[in-house]
């Protein structure tokens with residue numbers, strides 16, 4: 001079937017925000033308003049809509065899917081399809097934020113109109129910069145006591161980008177917040193009806209005209225500076241057509257040169273519809289962005305795919321969700337080409353073929369089964385076996401591997417134990433599913449004790465996992481104390497020999513290698529280099545040496561933690577015609593690695609967190625004192641509204657239970673956010689304690 005929905009009328013976007021800024025409320029309002037204006041099935045012929053509400057209700061929770069499709073029409077314009085990609089609010093889930101940023105084309109960043117830019121908004125903003133996501137802002141909660149549009153805008157301009165520019169201003173604030181003035185149209189809007197569904201356009205109230213004019217001039221000047229002809233008109237004092245201004249502003253948003261700022265109150269149903277207009281006006285469609293890059297798995301060369309149906313099919317899986325009713329749902333975004341239900345595609349990341357059985361498009365209350373997909377579409381498929389988050393699905397004949405999503409390594413782990421024998425098996429399966437969904441969550445068995453260890457990005461991350469185990473999978477389990485995921489590395493270069501030779505009686509063993517180990521920069525990982533020349537060791541045994549090295553690195557030489565960030569070169573050795581085997585070389589490799597690392601000044605590394613604490617000024621001294629006692633390094637203290645903000649670097653090991661500590665230190669008024677920064681060397685005295693603790 002040919003495409004029914006023009007690609008330029010698609011918007012793949014996300015709403016991103018600091019926790020509590022109002023993302024959930026906003027999303028609900030969006031789905032409500034778009035639901036009123038569009039009944040699914042109206043447009044796409046040949047699709048069936050299934051009502052899944054019953055099951056949703058049975059579950060008792062509303063599940064926001066990883067991507068929800070809705071439709072929006074600007075007054076007097078054509079309808080647009082908006083695919084809303086879910087982004088998590090909590091910093092523990094940076095990986096989730098990253099993967100959603102990867103597949104969306106544009107974003108609406110929501111701010112709390114009282115707090116302005118909060119630490120997490122800053123983190124997420126920087127990530128959006130990294131992924132080059134064009135965006136607009138929405139200053140929410142203007143109905144709240146203490147809300148200030150101007151201050152919030154200023155904090156955006158100061159902390160995030162000087163390119164932020166108001167396209168609206170509020171009419172009144174707090175209790176008096178009545179609506180917004182559109183600065184391009186110079187019209188006032190109010191939102192009436194029970195749920196603000198009736199958008200009324202009026203003249204700008206008399207007492208706001210002066211202020212609105214002032215703001216409008218600023219806006220027009222910024223837009224005009226983006227376009228020569230407009231600038232001439234502006235300087236000549238001529239009126240400019242609103243459509244023309246919008247067009248230039250749109251291009252400036254796509255080029256990351258301007259960020260339009262909207263405002264309102266999601267809770268009080270004000271401003272959401274105009275924000276949706278903004279999504280249509282200013283955020284990109286799939287064809288507005290540069291072609292997606294990847295590599296040809298056959299040649300290793302970099303290749304591109306344009307956002308076009310006539311290109312070979314390519315898509316990125318960005319979320320795997322376990323649904324108790326349909327099984328595994330794999331959400332993916334189509335970057336190029338088309339996909340027909342029932343066809344086979346290649347998972348170029350794993351090398352496996354996958355059959356696309358059913359294709360589902362998720363709406364707020366329904367799931368729609370569709371028979372084909374086109375470039376720019378976002379949908380889910382059921383029952384893929386070998387596809388996880390970050391994998392590329394593509395045309396079998398013209399394969400491409402799209403740029404990978406890189407996830408940070410987990411920094412914290414806890415032991416988890418099923419309460420009963422019956423829970424044991426259920427827990428194993430449930431953990432496996434959760435790990436498939438979440439690339440920053442890992443499950444491992446402890447060889448020595450037979451216990452299960454789970455690792456993730458923070459205390460809260462693992463708490464939520466434990467909670468999901470109980471609620472979704474009905475597994476009763478008890479968890480231990482959180483442990484820091486220490487690592488080990490080396491500081492110097494060293495060489496060592498590994499010999500595994502047994503030649504008395506029966507079949508002998510002969511493995512003999514010389515290895516050199518060298519430190520690499522933090523985060524550079526592990527590299528195995530083979531420099532064996534002239535068959536000193538036969539080619540067939542070399543991978544075995546690599547394997548032995550890798551195994552030995554899993555249990556380091558200082559305190560048994562994983563060795564990281566080093567290069568290992570195999571440069572010499574010998575073999576025996578009869579007695580040499582893969583096993584012997586593997587063991588020799590392990591032995592040589594251990595000896596070399598002991599000579600190379602092995603050290604312990606610990607995760608260091610970037611911390612931001614916000615406290616009332618009275619508590620500043622105590623909070624800093626406490627942080628110093630936790631080996632924290634204070635980087636900066638600054639003022640934010642009536643509070644003090646402390647930026648610090650702290651070792652994760654000193655931060656367990658910090659939420660409780662900060663609460664009691666500040667009479668419950670302090671807040672903090674924490675995020676993994678990097679691994680650093682553990683100070684000598686503390687390393688000693690860790691080593692001894694391990695040895696006991």
Ligand code: GDP
Nearest residue numbers: 019020021022023024025140141144265266267
């Ligand atoms: P999220 O954590 O970003 O998803 O935020 P929520 O949508 O859950 O909102 C957090 C809290 O702020 C909730 O208690 C909401 O009712 C409230 N909230 C959201 N939007 C507004 C708003 O526009 N005005 C006010 N006063 N409260 C709001």
